[in-house]
Amino acid sequence: MQLARLSVYLIFFVGFSTQAQWVGKPLPVWHTGQLDIHHINTGQGNATLMVLPDGTTLLADAGAINSHDWRTNKPRNIPVKPGNDRQAGEWIARYVRNALRFQGNPILDYAIITHFHDDHMGTPAHVTKRGKGGYVLAGITEVGEYIPIRKILDRGWPDYSYPRPFDNDSMVINYRRFLNWQVQHKGLIAERFASGLKNQITFVKQPDLHRKYPVDIRNLMVNGAMWTGDGDKTRLLFPDLKTLQATEYPNENMCSIAFQLRYGKFTYFSGGDIQGVLQFGSPAWHDVETPMASVLGPVDVQLLDHHGYADSENGALLASLQPRVFVIPAWASSHPAPDVLGRLFSEEIYSDKRDVFATNLLPEAKTAIHDFLPRLKSQSGHVIIRVEPGGKSYRVIVLDDNDETYTVKAIYGPYKSKS
Numbered sequence: 001m002q003l004a005r006l007s008v009y010l011i012f013f014v015g016f017s018t019q020a021q022w023v024g025k026p027l028p029v030w031h032t033g034q035l036d037i038h039h040i041n042t043g044q045g046n047a048t049l050m051v052l053p054d055g056t057t058l059l060a061d062a063g064a065i066n067s068h069d070w071r072t073n074k075p076r077n078i079p080v081k082p083g084n085d086r087q088a089g090e091w092i093a094r095y096v097r098n099a100l101r102f103q104g105n106p107i108l109d110y111a112i113i114t115h116f117h118d119d120h121m122g123t124p125a126h127v128t129k130r131g132k133g134g135y136v137l138a139g140i141t142e143v144g145e146y147i148p149i150r151k152i153l154d155r156g157w158p159d160y161s162y163p164r165p166f167d168n169d170s171m172v173i174n175y176r177r178f179l180n181w182q183v184q185h186k187g188l189i190a191e192r193f194a195s196g197l198k199n200q201i202t203f204v205k206q207p208d209l210h211r212k213y214p215v216d217i218r219n220l221m222v223n224g225a226m227w228t229g230d231g232d233k234t235r236l237l238f239p240d241l242k243t244l245q246a247t248e249y250p251n252e253n254m255c256s257i258a259f260q261l262r263y264g265k266f267t268y269f270s271g272g273d274i275q276g277v278l279q280f281g282s283p284a285w286h287d288v289e290t291p292m293a294s295v296l297g298p299v300d301v302q303l304l305d306h307h308g309y310a311d312s313e314n315g316a317l318l319a320s321l322q323p324r325v326f327v328i329p330a331w332a333s334s335h336p337a338p339d340v341l342g343r344l345f346s347e348e349i350y351s352d353k354r355d356v357f358a359t360n361l362l363p364e365a366k367t368a369i370h371d372f373l374p375r376l377k378s379q380s381g382h383v384i385i386r387v388e389p390g391g392k393s394y395r396v397i398v399l400d401d402n403d404e405t406y407t408v409k410a411i412y413g414p415y416k417s418k419s
C-alpha cells in the first residue's frame, strides 16, 4: 500500500520536473508504449494524428476550407496557420512528417474521414494545385500526395449513396478520383467504417505489443448506426429513408463517424460533427448525442462535437462523459458558442474538475465568449495528448502554431486516467 502511494508521488514528482524542462523547446519525439494524439491546428478544420503505442499511425480528418466556403460561395478569409504560403493539407503533411520522424519514411497506416465537409476533408473549390492522378490537391488528397496512406475509412465507400448520391458534390467527386487513383497505383485500401466493431483499426506495426500496451478503438457510430454496448451490435437512430421526404433526410453532420479509444484506464472520445441540441421544430432523432450518451461512460479526453457549435455538447452527453479534458477544434467565429461553454463548465452537470483547450479562437469568437476566456487553458496552438505507457496517466501539451519549430508553449498534468 505504502509502496503504491510512494510510486504515485514519484510519478507526479518526475512529471513536474519533466514539464519544466520541456517548455520553450521542441516536443520530444514519440517512443514505444506512448500514445500521442495530436490535434493539429491549421485554422482550417479538424486534423487529428494518432500514434499508437506500437507506432501504428492514424489521421482522423484533414480539413482545408481554403478560405472559401463551398456552401455559401463566399470567401471566409480565415488565415491559414502557420502561413498562407501553403495550403492546410501540405501543412498537415509537414506536421505529420515531423511527428513521425522516428520512422524513416513516414506512413499513415490509417486515415479516417468523419464526414464529407470541407473542414474535415478539404474542398477543391478555387484550388489549382493538382496531383499525379489529375485530382485537385486539398485536404486529405493533398496529405496523400506527400505521405503514403495505407488504408482509408469513411462513411460512403464504395457507392457513396447514403442518404443520397453525391453526384453534384465537387468535393466528394474529387475525393473519389483520389481514392480510385490511389487504389489502382499506390495500393491504397478503402473501406467503409463499420459501426460496432473494435477490430477495424488495430496495431499493424507490432501487433505483438498489444498484450503489453492494450489499445482498443471501438467504432461507435456512422450514418446513424450506433453501437448498442452489447457485443458488436448496432441499431439505427434514423428513420427508414422511405418514410421521409428528400428534404427531411439526415444531414451530413449527423452521419459523422464517432469512435472511442481506450488505452488501459485512459479513454478518448471523438464524435466528428454530431449534434445534440434540437433546432426549433426538428424531430427528436436529430439529437444523436443523447442516445450516444446512453452507451458511454466517463472519459478522460473529449474532442468537442461540431467544434463546440451551438447545436453540440448537450447535457446528457456531458453528464455521461464527464470529460477531464476538452479539446475544441475551433476555426470559425461561432466556435465555441457561449452556451456550449456554459455547459462545459457547469458543475450542475458534473462536479469534477475539467480543463478546456481550444486550437484556434478567432477574434470574433473571443468577443462572443469574453467572460469565459480566463477559464480556457489555451486559445491557440496544436494540442497534444501524450499518454504514458500503459495508459495510467497523461499530459496535455500546447505547441506554438506560428511556425514549424513545434515549440512547447505550455504543459498540463500529469492527469490520472479515470477507469
Ligand SMILES: [Zn+2]
Residues within 6 Å of the ligand: 117, 119, 120, 273, 306, 307
Ligand atoms: Zn466541421
